[in-house]
Amino acid sequence: MLRRAFTLFLAVTLATVLVGSGCASKDSTVKIAVEFNNHAACAYVAQFNGWFDEAGLEMLPIFQVYESGAAIASSLARGDIQIGYIGMTAAITAYARGVPIKIISGIHKYGYGLVASPEIESIFDLQGMTIGSLREGTVTDILLKLMIEQYKLEGLNIQRLSPSNAVLALVSGSLDAAIIPEQHATVAEANGFPMLIRSQEIWPGMQGDVLVVTTGLIESNPGMVEELMAITKRATDWVNAHRGETAVIMATKLQIAGGELTAGGVTLTTPLDITREIMARSMERVVYSISIDPEIVQDTIDFMVELGYIEEGIEAADILDLSFLEQA
Numbered sequence: 354m355l356r357r358a359f360t361l362f363l364a365v366t367l368a369t370v371l372v373g374s375g376c377a378s379k380d381s382t383v384k385i386a387v388e389f390n391n392h393a394a395c396a397y398v399a400q401f402n403g404w405f406d407e408a409g410l411e412m413l414p415i416f417q418v419y420e421s422g423a424a425i426a427s428s429l430a431r432g433d434i435q436i437g438y439i440g441m442t443a444a445i446t447a448y449a450r451g452v453p454i455k456i457i458s459g460i461h462k463y464g465y466g467l468v469a470s471p472e473i474e475s476i477f478d479l480q481g482m483t484i485g486s487l488r489e490g491t492v493t494d495i496l497l498k499l500m501i502e503q504y505k506l507e508g509l510n511i512q513r514l515s516p517s518n519a520v521l522a523l524v525s526g527s528l529d530a531a532i533i534p535e536q537h538a539t540v541a542e543a544n545g546f547p548m549l550i551r552s553q554e555i556w557p558g559m560q561g562d563v564l565v566v567t568t569g570l571i572e573s574n575p576g577m578v579e580e581l582m583a584i585t586k587r588a589t590d591w592v593n594a595h596r597g598e599t600a601v602i603m604a605t606k607l608q609i610a611g612g613e614l615t616a617g618g619v620t621l622t623t624p625l626d627i628t629r630e631i632m633a634r635s636m637e638r639v640v641y642s643i644s645i646d647p648e649i650v651q652d653t654i655d656f657m658v659e660l661g662y663i664e665e666g667i668e669a670a671d672i673l674d675l676s677f678l679e680q681a
Contacts, residue, residue, distance in 0.1 A: 383570065383577070385436040386425045390516070391536045391603050391636055392461050392562045393438035395588035395643075401602050404587060408580045420515050421487060422562070429454055435567045436581065440492045444565050445654055448672045449663035453568040455674040457582060458681075459645035460589065461561040464638060465496055465552035466538035468523065469530035476500070476549055481508035485519035485531035490662040492561070493532045495653070498660060499555050500532070520544070536607070539635035540627060551638060560649050561639070571674065582677040585643060592641050600633035607632075643681070647673060 387393045399405055422443030428434045430452045437444075437454075444456055473479065487493045501509065514522060516537035522528040523546050530549070531541065542548050552559055564585055571578055592599045608627050650669040658665045 383436065383574075384434040385438075386428055386434045387438045388422060388425065388440075388562070389420050389607065390464075390534050391607070391632065391639060392440075392464050392534060394592045394599055394603055394636070394639075394641060395460055395585050396438050397606050398592055398599060398602055399584050399588040401606070402588075402591070404584050408584055420517060421491065423488060423491060426452065429565070429567065435570045437565050438562055439565055441560050441563045441650070441653060442490055442492050442495055442657065444563055445650075445657060445667070445672065446490050446663060449667055454565045454672075455568055455571060456563045456565050456645070456650070456672050457578065457674055458564045458585065458643040458678040459560055459562070460564055460585065460641070460643060462640040462642055463551065463553045463559060464535045464561050464640075465493060465532065466535070466542075466548045466638065467500070467530060467532045467550045468538050468541040468546040468548050470523070471545060471547060473530060473549070476504045476506075479504075479506055479509065479530060481510075482529035483510040483512060483527070485512045485514045485522055485528045485533070487515070487533075488513045490657065490660075493534065495656065495660075496552055496555050496559075497532050498656075500550070503555065535638055536603075536627060536632055536635040539631050539638065543628075543631050558646070558649055560645055560653065563645065564643075575677075578677055579680065582681045586681040589641050589643050596636060597633065600629050600636055603636070604629040604632040643678060645673075645675070645678070647675075 385396070387396045391397075422437075422440035423446075425434070425437045425439045426443045426447040429437055429439075429447055430450070438460055441456070441459075444454065448454055467476075469479070473482070484497065486497045497511070500506065512519075512522070512528060514528075514531070516533045519528065519531040519533050520537055520541045523531055523541055524544055533541070538548060564582075566578055566581070604627055647669045650673060654663070654667050654669060657663045658667075
């Protein structure tokens with residue numbers, strides 16, 4: 354269970370690099386943001402094993418609070434970071450709003466679930482219920498929209514909450530159900546809220562998080578981006594070959610002994626813990642892969658246009674740069 358949520362914010366210092374783009378850093382530091390969940394297990398594992406350091410990317414741990422991909426997208430827009438392990442819809446939204454970024458690979462597929470109060474036995478029992486989800490345009494929101502469409506759900510009261518707050522709202526009885534990312538969904542399940550449906554059942558083939566970099570970084574230091582991609586592939590392979598050890602690493606990284614989380618200016622205290630066993634079960638629900646299907650990206654873009662979240666005209670080829678993935 355989860356004691357507090359925070360996002361790992363890793364700073365890569367390269368004194369000789371000057372990033373000259375619209376999203377350039379104010380100095381020569383290139384920074385990486387990772388959400389507080391096990392979707393980007395590859396980044397956590399790479400840092401834990403020292404692989405960034407081995408590649409000459411000196412990692413200085415600077416911890417800030419990014420509990421969602423939307424927050425990371427905002428930091429990309431401000432130029433605070435140049436690299437992000439982020440939900441694909443957040444990356445698409447950022448690109449649509451003019452943030453100069455490219456998706457260079459995937460990092461996982463699936464990894465979301467709908468958890469509900471024990472008395473709710475079926476998706477169809479959700480009619481008129483209160484359901485928690487992240488804000489409009491996020492992956493959880495897209496999954497919720499698909500679920501509403503597929504199961505013809507009506508009269509839902511949708512509450513926009515962070516994953517951690519959604520778990521707390523379930524425990525307090527403020528929510529009947531919530532569609533949230535892992536490890537949060539499994540944390541809720543461990544606290545007595547069964548998982549009714551997983552993301553692979555709602556959206557077969559869905560792309561989860563992706564690895565994005567600013568176009569300025571690609572232009573100014575493609576070698577660094579190549580190293581980043583190689584490390585991400587190495588770490589992803591390691592995660593798949595060492596699930597037990599990865600669960601220990603992730604539980605250690607994400608289990609914080611006390612403290613507070615500041616998300617969007619709001620201070621939260623999360624009195625839930627996470628265990629290695631919960632992390633291992635959660636990771637079974639995530640497919641760790643750097644592959645990405647341009648057709649799935651385009652389908653996602655088209656659905657976001659249909660929902661009115663972005664303007665039409667964006668093609669998958671506009672936001673993708675898979676040349677580094679092909680070389681990895």
